[in-house]
Amino acid sequence: MKLGAIEAGGTKFVCGIGNEHGEITDRISFPTTTPEETMGQVIQYFKEKDVEAIGIGSFGPVDLNKSSSTYGYITTTPKPYWNQYPVLGELQKHVNVPIGFDTDVNAAALGEVEWGAARGLSSCVYVTIGTGIGAGAIVEGKLLHGLLHPEMGHALIKRHPEDPFEGKCPYHHDCLEGMAAGPAIEMRWGKKGHELEQNDKVWEIEAYYLAQAVTNFIYILSPEKIILGGGVMKQKQLFPLIRNNVAQMLNGYVQKRELAEAIDDYIVPPGLGDNAGLSGALVLAKRELQQ
Numbered sequence: 001m002k003l004g005a006i007e008a009g010g011t012k013f014v015c016g017i018g019n020e021h022g023e024i025t026d027r028i029s030f031p032t033t034t035p036e037e038t039m040g041q042v043i044q045y046f047k048e049k050d051v052e053a054i055g056i057g058s059f060g061p062v063d064l065n066k067s068s069s070t071y072g073y074i075t076t077t078p079k080p081y082w083n084q085y086p087v088l089g090e091l092q093k094h095v096n097v098p099i100g101f102d103t104d105v106n107a108a109a110l111g112e113v114e115w116g117a118a119r120g121l122s123s124c125v126y127v128t129i130g131t132g133i134g135a136g137a138i139v140e141g142k143l144l145h146g147l148l149h150p151e152m153g154h155a156l157i158k159r160h161p162e163d164p165f166e167g168k169c170p171y172h173h174d175c176l177e178g179m180a181a182g183p184a185i186e187m188r189w190g191k192k193g194h195e196l197e198q199n200d201k202v203w204e205i206e207a208y209y210l211a212q213a214v215t216n217f218i219y220i221l222s223p224e225k226i227i228l229g230g231g232v233m234k235q236k237q238l239f240p241l242i243r244n245n246v247a248q249m250l251n252g253y254v255q256k257r258e259l260a261e262a263i264d265d266y267i268v269p270p271g272l273g274d275n276a277g278l279s280g281a282l283v284l285a286k287r288e289l290q291q
């Protein structure tokens, strides 16, 4: 199968070609400017590629309800120009193949279950900690949608006792994203995350927030694997800090071997690295074709 994949991000759109085994043979990326310009480039790319189906994992919020008149729209984003934009419909107008559509993080979770760190499992949560924080989930083998789709990045968290930072989320100030996404780190410490590697306090506070969210995701969804990706997680020292915090916060209440003895293999980086989103979009394409 020749399949197309799109990881539609707020910073850039990554497009690629691959197959049903997750092998990616071509990729290109376009900066996210206006829908006309960015989608124009995406459409041009796929027009010449002759794919059988396309999958889109998109930044959101998006409308995933197939019976809605705005299915396939990016809806209430604060990102200029993209509010109420029919990303799926615009592509469909120019490329007449089946197109699957979901959130960027649901796509990444799907890629990880199919070919990555959660391979063979029927549940996982994929969290990206980057410019924003988002999470996708597979529950009993299915992508989790619901009322809208999960917005776990805006989970409410308890403040670290030594952190006076007011928070950066325009809606909630000190929610998870407001306190722990890349721009929050930069604003709190006056430097970008990658320049703060040696400052232990930065990562102690960061891990405290991420661990609270992870602990809540464990309580609410009971995933068999938690995958943490995105730019901020390039700071690998966060993994042991988060695992220790999670173990302390759970305090033995959830009694599973994965948590007690094998937590190193439970809270992990993406098995597909930076390809999780694009690979997941291939799975969305494959599924759309098979429906």
Ligand SMILES: Nc1ncnc2c1ncn2[C@@H]1O[C@H](COP(=O)(O)OP(=O)(O)OP(=O)(O)O)[C@@H](O)[C@H]1O
Pocket: 009, 010, 011, 128, 129, 130, 131, 132, 133, 181, 182, 183, 186, 192, 193, 194, 195, 230, 231, 232, 233, 234, 235
């Ligand atoms: N090595 C690093 N260490 C710490 N922080 C980093 C590192 N690399 C990138 N970041 C931070 O991650 C953020 C960018 O995230 P990412 O690279 O995942 O891109 P993005 O696709 O724009 O994010 P999003 O998925 O939220 O749209 C920036 O705030 C940046 O400072």
Ligand SMILES: [Zn+2]
Pocket: 153, 154, 169, 170, 171, 172, 173, 175, 176, 177, 178
């Ligand atoms: Zn928020």
